[in-house]
Amino acid sequence: xxxxxxxxxxxxxxxxxxxxxxxxxxxxxxxxxxxxxxxxxxxxxxxxxxxxxxxxxxxxxxxxxxxxxxxxxxxxxxxxxxxxxxxxxxxxxxxxxxxxxxxxxxxxxxxxxxxxx
Amino acid sequence: xxxxxxxxxxxxxxxxxxxxxxxxxxxxxxxxxxxxxxxxxxxxxxxxxxxxxxxxxxxxxxxxxxxxxxxxxxxxxxxxxxxxxxxxxxxxxxxxxxxxxxxxxxxxxxxxxxxxx
Numbered sequence: 001x002x003x004x005x006x007x008x009x010x011x012x013x014x015x016x017x018x019x020x021x022x023x024x025x026x027x028x029x030x031x032x033x034x035x036x037x038x039x040x041x042x043x044x045x046x047x048x049x050x051x052x053x054x055x056x057x058x059x060x061x062x063x064x065x066x067x068x069x070x071x072x073x074x075x076x077x078x079x080x081x082x083x084x085x086x087x088x089x090x091x092x093x094x095x096x097x098x099x100x101x102x103x104x105x106x107x108x109x110x111x112x113x114x115x116x117x
Numbered sequence: 118x119x120x121x122x123x124x125x126x127x128x129x130x131x132x133x134x135x136x137x138x139x140x141x142x143x144x145x146x147x148x149x150x151x152x153x154x155x156x157x158x159x160x161x162x163x164x165x166x167x168x169x170x171x172x173x174x175x176x177x178x179x180x181x182x183x184x185x186x187x188x189x190x191x192x193x194x195x196x197x198x199x200x201x202x203x204x205x206x207x208x209x210x211x212x213x214x215x216x217x218x219x220x221x222x223x224x225x226x227x228x229x230x231x232x233x234x
Contacts, residue, residue, distance in 0.1 A: 004159075043206060045160070045225035091159050103150065103173055103215060105223075107159035 002027045002094050006108035013082045014116050020067075021077045021111045023092030033095045034068065034075045035105070040088040048090070051075065079113075087115045119144070121211050121226035129232045130199050138194040138229045142211030149192040150223055151184060154206040166192060199233045206230045 003026045013019035025034070036048040051059045051068050058066050063080045079086055092108040122141040130136050142149050147168045152160040165173040166186035177184065181199075186192040196203055210223035 043228045043230075045208065045210075047222060050222075103148075103165040104162035104176070105152075105160070106162070109157075109159050 002029075002032075002096070002106050004092050004094050004106050004108040006092055006111050008111045009109070010112045010114070012114040012116060013079070015082055015084060017082055018078060018080045019082055019113065021079075021090050021092075021113070023075045023077070023108055025073050025075065025092070025094050027073070027094065027096075029096055031097045033097075034066075035093040035095070036064070036066070036075075036077045037091045037093060037107075038086075038088045039091060039110070045091075049077065082115050084115050084117060087113055089113070121146075121209055121224050123207075123209050123226035123229050125229060126227065127230050127232070129234060131234055132200060133198050136196040136199050136203070136231055136233075138196075138207050138209075138231070140192040140194070140209030140211070140226060142192070142209075143213075143224055146211035146213050146224075148212045148215055148223070149186050150210045150212075151192075151194050152208040152210070154208060154228070156205070160208060163194075196231075199231075201233050204231055204233045 005024050032053045034051045038046045038048050049059050049061045049064050051066055058068050065078045067076045089110045089112050091110050093105040095105050096102050121143055124139050149166045151163040153163055154160045162176040164177050164184045169188050181197045183195045206228040208225055208228045210225045212223040214221055
């Protein structure tokens with residue numbers, strides 16, 4: 001079974017600075033997908049960024065980028081120019097390929113990000 | 118196009134009562150996924166349903182929990198004889214096609230927070 005580990009329960013960053021959230025995972029599969037979700041106090045789960053394992057290029061979405069190290073099974077999220085609205089719980093998640101196994105996401109325990117003005 | 122709608126947002130039940138959580142998927146979506154988030158934890162997969170069929174219930178507790186997604190109407194997650202340990206946020210997500218099969222994304226609702234007193 002796949003596992004996802006986020007070793008930083010809490011992180012803080014100054015507004016306009018850069019912060020990196022860590023995530024490692026364990027799998028024996030070669031094809032899979034990785035995600036970062038943001039959960040603000042409203043509890044809404046918002047997809048921030050995704051990465052296909054077969055792609056070597058790191059995904060980027062505006063101020064959000066990932067550092068995907070497949071051999072090390074590491075998938076960190078970098079937030080540049082942090083904004084107050086970035087404050088939230090961030091979850092790393094894994095998804096297999098396949099119609100049934102690819103139906104479920106495996107989440108890490110989350111990292112609570114605080115942005116200081 | 119309204120997003121995934123879950124109701125109620127908050128539900129309080131006494132021990133031993135039944136809890137019924139509803140999820141209306143996005144328009145045109147026929148695949149529904151339920152997750153549970155215990156306090157201070159990440160989301161855990163419970164069940165994946167298509168219209169009138171349970172596809173994967175590997176994450177469902179063996180007793181007291183059931184789910185359905187009828188041809189008409191919302192998906193229902195039912196918890197019988199609730200206990201304090203059932204207190205959690207329950208999230209529903211939906212997709213137009215199987216997420217694993219077509220490499221598409223599921224969209225999350227805002228969750229139902231169940232409190233058992």
